[in-house]
Each structure stands twice: as structure tokens, then as C-alpha cells.
Amino acid sequence: MKFRPAAAPLKGELHVPGDKSISHRAVMFGSLASGTTCIENFLKGADCLSTIDCFRRLGIRIEEKAEEIYIYGNGLHGLKEPKEILDAGNSGTTTRLISGILSGQSFETTLTGDASIQKRPMGRIIEPLSQMGASIESLSGNGCAPLRIQGRPLRGISYTSPVASAQVKSAVLLAGLYADSPTSVTEPSLSRDHSERMLHYFGAQIERKGTKAAILPGSRLEGRKVMVPGDISSAAYFIAAASIVPGSQVLIRNVGVNPTRAGILKVCEKMGADIQIFPCREDSGEPTADLLIKSAPLKGCVIEGSLIPTLIDELPILAVMACFAQGTTVIRDAAELKVKESNRIDVMTENLLAMGAHVTPAEDGMILEGGFPLHGALIDSHLDHRIAMSFAVAALQAEGETEIRGSQCVQISYPGFYQDLQRLQN
Numbered sequence: 001m002k003f004r005p006a007a008a009p010l011k012g013e014l015h016v017p018g019d020k021s022i023s024h025r026a027v028m029f030g031s032l033a034s035g036t037t038c039i040e041n042f043l044k045g046a047d048c049l050s051t052i053d054c055f056r057r058l059g060i061r062i063e064e065k066a067e068e069i070y071i072y073g074n075g076l077h078g079l080k081e082p083k084e085i086l087d088a089g090n091s092g093t094t095t096r097l098i099s100g101i102l103s104g105q106s107f108e109t110t111l112t113g114d115a116s117i118q119k120r121p122m123g124r125i126i127e128p129l130s131q132m133g134a135s136i137e138s139l140s141g142n143g144c145a146p147l148r149i150q151g152r153p154l155r156g157i158s159y160t161s162p163v164a165s166a167q168v169k170s171a172v173l174l175a176g177l178y179a180d181s182p183t184s185v186t187e188p189s190l191s192r193d194h195s196e197r198m199l200h201y202f203g204a205q206i207e208r209k210g211t212k213a214a215i216l217p218g219s220r221l222e223g224r225k226v227m228v229p230g231d232i233s234s235a236a237y238f239i240a241a242a243s244i245v246p247g248s249q250v251l252i253r254n255v256g257v258n259p260t261r262a263g264i265l266k267v268c269e270k271m272g273a274d275i276q277i278f279p280c281r282e283d284s285g286e287p288t289a290d291l292l293i294k295s296a297p298l299k300g301c302v303i304e305g306s307l308i309p310t311l312i313d314e315l316p317i318l319a320v321m322a323c324f325a326q327g328t329t330v331i332r333d334a335a336e337l338k339v340k341e342s343n344r345i346d347v348m349t350e351n352l353l354a355m356g357a358h359v360t361p362a363e364d365g366m367i368l369e370g371g372f373p374l375h376g377a378l379i380d381s382h383l384d385h386r387i388a389m390s391f392a393v394a395a396l397q398a399e400g401e402t403e404i405r406g407s408q409c410v411q412i413s414y415p416g417f418y419q420d421l422q423r424l425q426n
């Protein structure tokens with residue numbers, strides 16, 4: 001797809017689609033619950049549809065209505081051995097969380113995904129799940145999917161994770177539902193806590209203290225109504241676009257602002273962005289807010305430490321914002337960027353350089369000198385949705401035309417993204 005600079009300041013109001021992390025979890029926990037779970041504002045992006053597909057293959061009845069998704073849970077022990085291989089598509093969350101669940105079943109499953117998933121590290125879940133007694137084999141022998149998971153009786157563990165990863169934490173906690181004693185996970189800093197919140201909402205006995213989460217086995221989960229808030233990771237592109245295109249004013253309704261996800265709002269404040277936050281209600285244990293963004297001059301800042309897990313998926317778009325900020329922005333402690341849907345340090349650097357940005361990659365992040373004009377270029381998304389959306393925003397303030405290869409990959413998390421971006425310019 002080709003993109004021109006913004007035709008006009010961005011003006012108007014929008015609802016971004018439902019949160020991806022919360023949508024996945026609602027399907028998974030609803031499938032393990034007794035009774036019906038009704039999900040409103042479910043994200044019908046390819047990743048969450050992969051989760052639905054996997055649970056259907058595990059014998060769960062799931063109805064997709066126009067406005068809601070209904071999950072007819074079979075209880076903790078109600079999954080059935082699938083006839084085919086499970087395909088998680090591009091979704092790391094599906095792959096890692098479902099591995100935790102499958103570890104506690106009484107059958108064997110093979111789980112795979114697309115070319116990107118088959119390169120992403122699964123050793124980080126194989127290690128703790130094996131300690132619990134599961135038998136998981138990487139069929140290609142490289143620690144990646146396809147995985148053959150033989151469910152086994154599990155024992156509870158106290159796991160100290162080397163990475164702040166909600167996917168690792170959640171996989172272990174979900175396996176903990178099937179263990180013979182309590183299971184806990186301690187992380188180096190707190191990652192998103194949607195699993196802890198939603199498991200509690202469904203009736204599991206789960207506690208969090210600092211960076212440690214602990215679950216008791218055998219909890220009975222009860223089907224619930226889940227209202228999925230708008231995804232702050234999707235709102236991030238409009239926060240950035242409205243901040244950098246002069247004269248813009250955009251209101252984004254009902255965005256999830258869970259503190260373990262909303263690090264971008266703190267960084268935007270440090271950068272001098274003009275964002276007003278109007279808290280709304282709590283939806284199914286998750287705080288939400290309306291966000292009003294007006295364009296403002298930005299300045300560079302340092303993004304590091306315990307803030308990183310709270311904005312890990314927003315670092316590509318924050319790097320774009322940094323190019324339009326005066327001064328230097330340093331991103332560090334973010335080596336996890338290398339193992340996302342693409343190697344986001346390499347891919348951001350390559351594409352930002354193509355647009356004339358001043359960027360230097362580092363082992364655990366990047367250094368950006370802002371304030372130099374960007375020009376249009378040929379961008380390779382590497383089929384990474386967050387890269388494609390970040391450069392569609394960069395193109396708004398670049399001189400000339402930008403072409404994004406593989407631009408359709410936005411269907412992973414935000415199928416209507418380009419239409420929404422266009423609409424705000426009319």
C-alpha cells in the first residue's frame with residue numbers, strides 16, 4: 001500500500017478494537033470455565049481468531065455473533081483430544097498460553113504456527129513446564145514450534161523467570177491450575193497482569209504480591225460476561241499520529257489503561273505530548289479511560305527499566321515519535337524486541353534509516369536523534385503488524401510517498417486500521 005503525507009490535521013473521535021491480550025484470555029478462560037462466557041468487544045483480528053480455532057478443535061463450542069462471542073465452557077477437565085494439529089498462526093500469546101493448558105491434559109497435542117512463530121523462542125516455556133512434569137518436544141529441535149505436548153500429572157513449582165514476560169508467567173500459572181500443589185511465578189519486573197485479573201474474575205484462587213503471582217490448583221472457573229476494553233497498543237498509533245501532525249485533536253474512547261500496559265502514557269508525558277485522560281469505569285476488572293490527544297512539540301527522553309514491559313509493544317511507534325521529537329531518545333533494557341513478530345530492533349532501524357532518520361541500533365534497544373525531517377521510502381513490514389502501523393503513521397509527516405510492503409498484516413490486531421487513519425484526515 002502507498003501512503004501520502006497527512007492531507008489535513010487528524011480530527012475526530014474513534015473506538016479502537018478490543019484489547020488483543022484480553023480477548024485471547026477471555027476465550028481461553030471461558031473454555032476452561034463451567035457455564036457460558038459472553039465476550040463483548042472481542043477483537044476479531046487474526047491472532048484471536050487463531051485462539052478460537054484452537055479451542056474449537058479442543059472440543060469447545062464457540063458462537064460468533066455480530067456483537068458478542070459466546071463460549072460454552074466444559075470445565076477445567078472438559079477439553080478433548082484434537083483430531084488435527086493446532087495452528088496458532090502468527091500468535092505468540094496463543095502458542096505460549098495454550099501450551100500451559102495442554103501440559104495438564106490427559107492427551108497429546110501438536111501445536112504449530114506460521115513462519116514467524118516457528119522462529120520464536122519456546123524454550124522459555126518448555127523449561128518451567130518441564131519442571132512441572134510436562135513433556136514438551138520441539139519437533140524441529142531448535143526450541144521453537146512445532147511443539148509436541150504430552151499432558152502429564154503436574155507438580156506445583158515456585159518459578160523465577162529470567163524474563164519479564166506475561167506469556168511465560170501466564171503459561172506457568174495456567175499449568176498451575178492442573179498441578180498437585182500451589183504454583184508461583186516471580187518475574188524480574190512486572191509484566192501485564194491481565195491473566196491474574198481475569199483468572200480472579202473467573203473465580204480462580206490467585207494472588208499477586210509485587211512481582212510474584214501465585215495460583216492454587218483445582219479452582220473452579222465460572223463462565224462470566226467479559227467486556228473487553230479498547231486496546232491501548234492500537235490506540236498508540238493514534239496517540240502518536242495526533243501528537244506529530246500539527247493541528248490535530250483526536251478523542252479515543254474506552255481505552256484499557258491497566259498500569260501494567262499503560263507505560264506509553266507515562267513516556268508521552270515525559271516527551272511533552274498533550275494527552276488528557278478521562279477515567280471511565282472498570283470493565284471486568286480492567287480500568288478504562290477516554291483519551292484526548294492534541295498535537296504538541298515533543299522532546300526526546302530515556303525509556304528503560306521496569307517501564308519496558310509496560311510498553312513493549314509500543315516501542316516501534318515510540319521510536320517513530322522520537323524521530324519527531326527534539327533531542328535524543330534512548331531505548332534500553334528492551335532486548336525482548338528481538339524476539340517479537342520480527343526482530344524489531346533490526347526492522348525498525350532498517351526502515352527508519354530508509355526514511356532518513358538518525359537511528360543507531362543497540363543490543364537492547366536503540367538511540368534516536370530527533371528533529372531531522374523524514375522522507376518517504378519503501379518500507380518492508382516483515383509481515384509484522386506493529387511495524388506496518390508504525391510506518392503508516394511515520395508517512396503522515398514524511399515528505400513524498402511511502403510504500404509499505406506486506407501492509408495487509410495489520411489484520412493480525414487491527415483489521416480496520418488504514419480506514420480509521422484515513423477517516424480522521426477527512
Ligand code: S3P
Pocket residue numbers: 020021022093164165166167168170191192312313336
Ligand atoms: C502478550 C505479552 C507480551 C506482548 C504480546 C502479548 C500477552 O509478550 O509483547 O504482544 O498477551 O501476554 P511477552 O509476554 O513475550 O513479553
